[in-house]
Amino acid sequence: MAGGVSSMNLVVNMASESDVSVQGHGVHTAYLELATALERRDDVDVVRGRYGERVDCDVYHLHTMGTGVWPKILDPRTRTVVSAHVVPDSLVGSLRGARWWRPLARRYMQWFYRRADRVLAVSGTVAHALETELRVDPGRIEVLHNTIDMAAYRTSPEDRGAARLELGFDDDAFVVLGVGQVQPRKRVDLFDRLAREHPGMTFVWVGGIPFKHLAADHGAMRRLMERAPENLRFTDVLPHPEVRRYLQAADVFCLPAEQENHPMCILEAAGVGLPVVARDIPEYDDTFGHDVLRCRDATFGEALVHLREEPLTYRAWQERSRRIADRFDSAAAAERLVGIYREVAAAASSAG
Numbered sequence: 001m002a003g004g005v006s007s008m009n010l011v012v013n014m015a016s017e018s019d020v021s022v023q024g025h026g027v028h029t030a031y032l033e034l035a036t037a038l039e040r041r042d043d044v045d046v047v048r049g050r051y052g053e054r055v056d057c058d059v060y061h062l063h064t065m066g067t068g069v070w071p072k073i074l075d076p077r078t079r080t081v082v083s084a085h086v087v088p089d090s091l092v093g094s095l096r097g098a099r100w101w102r103p104l105a106r107r108y109m110q111w112f113y114r115r116a117d118r119v120l121a122v123s124g125t126v127a128h129a130l131e132t133e134l135r136v137d138p139g140r141i142e143v144l145h146n147t148i149d150m151a152a153y154r155t156s157p158e159d160r161g162a163a164r165l166e167l168g169f170d171d172d173a174f175v176v177l178g179v180g181q182v183q184p185r186k187r188v189d190l191f192d193r194l195a196r197e198h199p200g201m202t203f204v205w206v207g208g209i210p211f212k213h214l215a216a217d218h219g220a221m222r223r224l225m226e227r228a229p230e231n232l233r234f235t236d237v238l239p240h241p242e243v244r245r246y247l248q249a250a251d252v253f254c255l256p257a258e259q260e261n262h263p264m265c266i267l268e269a270a271g272v273g274l275p276v277v278a279r280d281i282p283e284y285d286d287t288f289g290h291d292v293l294r295c296r297d298a299t300f301g302e303a304l305v306h307l308r309e310e311p312l313t314y315r316a317w318q319e320r321s322r323r324i325a326d327r328f329d330s331a332a333a334a335e336r337l338v339g340i341y342r343e344v345a346a347a348a349s350s351a352g
Contacts (some may be wrong), residue, residue, distance in 0.1 A: 010341055012038070013047045014053040015072065016063035027083045027085045029240065029264040030122070030146045031063040034083075034337070037149065037330035044338055053198060054078075058345045073115050079344040082116040083144070087129040089259055098148065107224035110134045115342045120144040120261040124286035127311060140216045140342065145287060147263045147333040152270025157246045163249035171201065174308045178205045178275070179251035179265040180257065182221045182234070187256040187279070190297060192224055194254070195232035197301055206246050247272045252307050255279070255302060262287055270324035275317030277303050291320040 016036050018028035038046050045053055051068035060072040060080045071082055072075035088106045113119050113136050121127035121143050130136040154162075169175055176194070180186045188205060195203040208225075225234045234245070247253070253269035254277045261283060269276050270291075278284065293303050307314050 009043055009045045010059070010338065010340055011045045012045065012059050012061055013050060013057040013072065014038070014063070015049055015051065015059045015069055017051060017068045019049050019065045020068070028061055029148075029268075030083070032240075033146070033148045033330050037147070037334035038337065040331075041338065059341045059343070063188045065109070066262050079347065080115070080117045081120060081340065081344060082113060083120045083122065083185070084113060084126050084130055085122055085128055085261060087261070088133065089129065106133065110136075112127040116140065117347070118142060120340075122146050122282055123271070125283045126261050128169060136172065141194060143286075144333060144340075145328060146264055147328045147330040148264065148265060148267045148271060149331075150329045151245070151266055151272040152323075153244065154224065156226065157274045159167075159248050163245045167245065167249050169249055173202045174200070174252075175202045175204060175250045176252050176254050176304060177246055177269075178203075178207075178254050179247075179268075180205075180207045180254075180255070182207055182225060182261070184221070184257050184258060186248065187258055188221065190256040191254065191298065192228060192232060194301055194304065194313065196229050198304065199231055200228070200250070201231065203232040204235065204246060205232070206235045206238060206243050208234070219334060244268070244272075247274065248315060250274055252277060252304060254300065254304070256295075256297075257281075259283070266292065267324065267328050270321040270328070273318055273321055273325075274322055275307055275314060276324070277307070285313065288324060293317055 016028060016031035018031065018207050031220050034236060035046055035048060038044050048056060052071060054071050054075045060070060060075070060078055061083065062069045062080065062082045064103070087108070088109065111342070113130060113134055116138065116328065119130055119136055121130055121141055122145055124143055127141050127143050130141050164171070171231050178188070178191050182188050182205065191203065191205055195201070228234060228347055251272040251274070253261065253266070255266060256279050258279060258281065260281065266276055266278065266288065276292040277295060277300060278292045280296060284292065285296065
């Protein structure tokens with residue numbers, strides 16, 4: 001089967017080393033969502049994982065680039081698709097000392113991505129970095145945004161009430177939710193400052209420091225969590241179903257991160273129907289556009305106040321989140337992805 005298209009279903013080995021390592025991040029969620037969407041189809045068989053070894057399949061699809069997937073990326077028999085979730089800029093403010101070893105990481109990413117037959121950029125900004133900084137052949141790059149099964153996130157008033165009761169939020173609390181690793185790049189310090197400036201609101205950050213002492217500014221981030229004001233709750237890393245409960249219980253989603261590619265947490269918040277307040281960064285230009293309320297440091301607080309005090313404004317931004325949900329549902333992404341698999345597998349067959 002390797003090196004050619006199966007006469008029956010296409011067999012894809014989809015792998016993310018987050019299966020066997022740290023899972024409290026968006027790459028793992030993106031991998032799970034896409035694998036699950038493909039498994040619902042009747043024209044493709046998905047083999048998950050199998051690290052440190054080659055797999056008899058038509059196509060490898062890799063989401064991470066560690067040593068566990070080297071046997072796959074180096075397998076000359078089988079074509080490889082790689083999802084580019086990370087570019088060099090993603091490391092700064094995420095891992096300890098990244099500014100110093102970024103050049104080495106850039107060279108490694110260049111080697112890894114250039115070995116793939118197709119590289120799937122999660123945003124236009126990532127595609128630009130792949131082509132200009134990492135020198136990947138533009139003919140091998142496609143933009144395929146992260147997606148989720150939006151039906152799994154639809155939230156009724158009954159769901160919301162049950163989630164708030166379970167998590168201990170008062171009926172009249174205005175809950176501002178953030179999700180992600182506690183790291184400088186996410187600007188959790190600004191989230192903390194917003195909580196201090198708006199004591200009448202309830203702030204919750206779902207996430208922790210899964211990479212522990214390898215994380216950037218680990219000590220400072222740990223102190224920030226320990227010294228949080230009374231109206232700010234940190235949950236640490238949670239299983240994904242529990243993250244969804246917090247989304248269902250919230251009123252607004254707030255992500256002040258300074259660098260993102262195509263964050264899963266915004267898709268999840270949109271699926272629940274929350275207005276999304278996020279930093280005004282160019283990475284969102286070709287993905288969320290003006291369907292998220294884009295802010296600077298000085299305007300996040302004002303945006304939250306408007307959403308709390310102006311029901312018409314709140315409903316308008318809920319409607320914009322519904323547009324995001326319509327655009328980024330996983331069923332359409334799976335359909336397109338199967339077409340990509342068939343293209344690269346067919347190319348291998350003709351070359352052989």
